[in-house]
Amino acid sequence: MAGDALIVIVTSFLLALPSATAIGKVCGNAGNYTANGRYRSNLDSLAAALPANTSSSPQLFANATAGQAPDAVYALALCRGDLTGNLTGCSACVNGSLQYARRACPYAKAASVYDDNCLIGYSSANILVPAYNATRDTSTLFDYWNSMTIAGNGTLVAAHVDDLLTQTAQQAASSPRRFVTAYMDGSSNAVIPTLYSLAQCTPDLSAGDCLACLQRILGLLNATTSVSLGGRVLLLRCNFRFENNMFFDGAQMTQIRPSSGAPAPPPPSPTTNKGSGVKPWVIAVSVAPPVAVVAFCFILYNRRQRRRFRRGRSKLRQKHPRNNLKGDELDWEMETELSEFSVFDFHQILEATDNFSEENKLGEGGFGPVYKGQFPDGTEIAVKRLASHSGQGFVEFKNEVQLIAKLQHTNLVRLLGCCSQGEEKILVYEYLPNKSLDFFIFDENRKSLLDWKKRLAIIEGIAEGLLYLHKHSRLRVIHRDLKPSNILLDSEMNPKISDFGLAKIFSSNNIEGSTTRRVVGTYGYMAPEYASEGIFSIKSDVFSFGVLILEILSGKRNSGNHDYGDFINILGYVSLSVYMYHVKSFFVVSYFFYNENKKCSSLL
Incomplete structure (x- = not known):
């Protein structure tokens, strides 16, 4: 009996421990659910599906609802954006965090758990309303700061850290996945060591709501926390983190340069010109305006020439089979009969989609978001903006343009044109109002x-x-x-x-x-x-x-939990049905031959 009691105590202690990388939890104040009630069963069903749904999403984000009020459960999960190559780790993190939330907040109707690699939250309140939670809700707030501080001038250190986090937040809000990693190089300035930062919002937030959410939690920086050697602040909808070590996959990080707080450059040493009676500053003031006017006219002339050249080149692309966009190394063949194919300027796409506004967003594909647009002549278009971090790189972009431009069939989507400028790779399709199947x-x-x-x-x-x-x-x-x-x-x-x-x-x-x-x-x-x-x-x-x-x-997905069982999808169900049909046929035929054989034996 004493041994059984010891096992119970040890097991209870182990279950109370957090997961290996969990950094914090927030148990909500929405009340408790009963052990065997409907809320519990609804939470069970969400917990079973959420890990796989999150890891299978291109954005590593999923939300779900189960049941009806007052027993409805709302949940969401988000994995860190650089885990795209580690989907198993994402799924395991979400699963472990859900289990930890239910142990650490027993029978609580609302809980949030923050892990190094993911975050989860569930509640009886509708936490899936993006704008409300991003701009007003603070019930899921958790923060942690390194006790060690950055040595040096506190004012300058705080200014550089503020620059790093502010610019990281701005870039995260403007990115399609609402996620960015960055660093500020300390080797080029003596104010701070090299610092690494991350900012992320749930991707269902608009750019404005994401930025507002990040700015709210950046407001927690003060004279003490801004000189810490690292820290993180997390809400269910947005979070940031900075450290003096690279804590993420640095393949796609961007460099942040200080824009404030840097020491002012020393003033130029005074110069004199003893051989002339005219002061140097008088010469500078006299010469600068005409030089500026000439330079401005020269720049304006070059811009106009480049525009004319681009327009002429765009027309040539429509008329001649070979096109060469040297700026982006696009070199492909377009057939002479493709008179409807166009190469658009980026500003045309911006105007058509209202600068890729959230109101025009049709959805998010594996390779980037798709927006609805409209040209001045009233033509409606669907614009596929390929994300720079997506699996579809330049080769796939070129492949899709070459291929679809040559395919003409009523049951294939029609490609109207493309655009390539710098990092932007864009495909323009005919607009189909009823979305996808x-x-x-x-x-x-x-x-x-x-x-x-x-x-x-x-x-x-x-x-x-x-x-x-x-x-x-x-x-x-x-x-x-x-x-x-x-x-x-x-x-x-x-x-x-x-x-x-x-x-x-x-x-x-x-x-x-x-x-x-x-x-x-x-x-x-x-x-x-x-x-x-x-x-x-x-x-x-x-x-x-x-x-x-x-x-x-x-009407059922091939993957996911359906009425066919917990471990079998629609293909397995059909295969099993076919197998059972053949087994049944075998027994019918066997029974027939067995009885016929008995009849024959009796006749003999």
């Missing part, structure tokens, strides 16, 4: 808009587009990422295959290829030979098309 078939309310006749027409349209890619286009095209989110619907609900960034092109004689690089695409739709060995062919697309048909008919 997953917007309808997986929504309980919208799926009723698709009767069986319409679903059959969508399946046939996808099949026609796929047949064109595989057989009737001049080059054999394997899409490699066929799924509901890549099937767009026009105003009459006709399907159009989109997103050719991962497509592969073959001559008409080749039917199979393989990749020695990482397998790309979406695992729930990959053929087994492609997922395991990297071998892809037209059969790979046909496999994905089969999964797509099952989802259209059932």
Whole structure:
């Protein structure tokens, strides 16, 4: 008995310990739930799905709701933005944080946990309203500061730290994923050591709300905390951190340069000109204005010449088969009959999308956000702005432009043009008002808009587009990422295959290829030979098309928890059904032959 009691005590102590990297928790004041009540079961279902949903999201962010008031549970989870290459770590962090929250805040209806690699929060109140939580709610606030301080002039140190964090916050708010890592190099100035910083908001916040949220928590900096050797402040919707060691993957960090608090440069030594009766400052004042006017006119003239050159070059791209954009090393062939294809200036895209405003944002894809736009002539467009950190780099961008510009079919999305300027890589498509197929078939309310006749027409349209890619286009095209989110619907609900960034092109004689690089695409739709060995062919697309048909008919996602069981998806359910059908057929045939054999034996 004494041994059992000791085990209970030790187990209770271990369960009370935080996870390995948990840095803090905030137990809310929304009251408690009962051990076996509906709130508990709703929380269980969210906790089971949230880790996988977060790690499978391109933004490493997920939110969810379970149940109805007063037992409704609202939850969200966010992994640190540089964990894109460690999805298992993201999932494990969310799972461990959820378990820790339930141990550390037993039966509390609201709790938040902050880990080095992720954060989670759940509540009976609707914490999923982004703007409210970003600009007003402080109930989830947690802060931690290093007890060691940065040696030196406190005023200058504070000014440099403030510069670092303010600029990091501004860059995070303006980035598509609302995440940025940065550093301030201490080797070039004697004020501070090299410091590393991170700022992140949940990606469902607008740029303005993200910045407002970060500015609120930056307001906690004071004369003491701003000279700490590190620190972090976290809300459920935004957070920042700085340290004197690199605590993140530094592959994409940006350098922050001091803009205030730096020592003023020494004044120039006075100069005299004894051989002249005219003072040097008089010469400078007399010469400067005409020189400035000449320089201004020269710059204005060059700008006009460059604009004319760009316009002429844009027209040539539409008329001639070869285009060469040296500035971005774009060198591709456009066929002479592609009179509708255009190369747009970046300012045209900015005007059409109202500077990529949140109001015009249609959604977020794996390679970046998509915005609705409108040209002055009234033409509506969909603008795909490729994120600089996305997996779709220059090669995929060039591939998609070359490929879609040459493909002409009623069931393929039409590419109107592209834009490449500096880091910006943009594709301009025809605008399709009904969004993507997953917007309808997986929504309980919208799926009723698709009767069986319409679903059959969508399946046939996808099949026609796929047949064109595989057989009737001049080059054999394997899409490699066929799924509901890549099937767009026009105003009459006709399907159009989109997103050719991962497509592969073959001559008409080749039917199979393989990749020695990482397998790309979406695992729930990959053929087994492609997922395991990297071998892809037209059969790979046909496999994905089969999964797509099952989802259209059932209205269930291939991945996720459904009525088929906790460890089986829709493919497994169908495979099991087919297997059981064959087993049943086997027993029927066996029974038939057994009885026929008995009849024959009796006759003998």
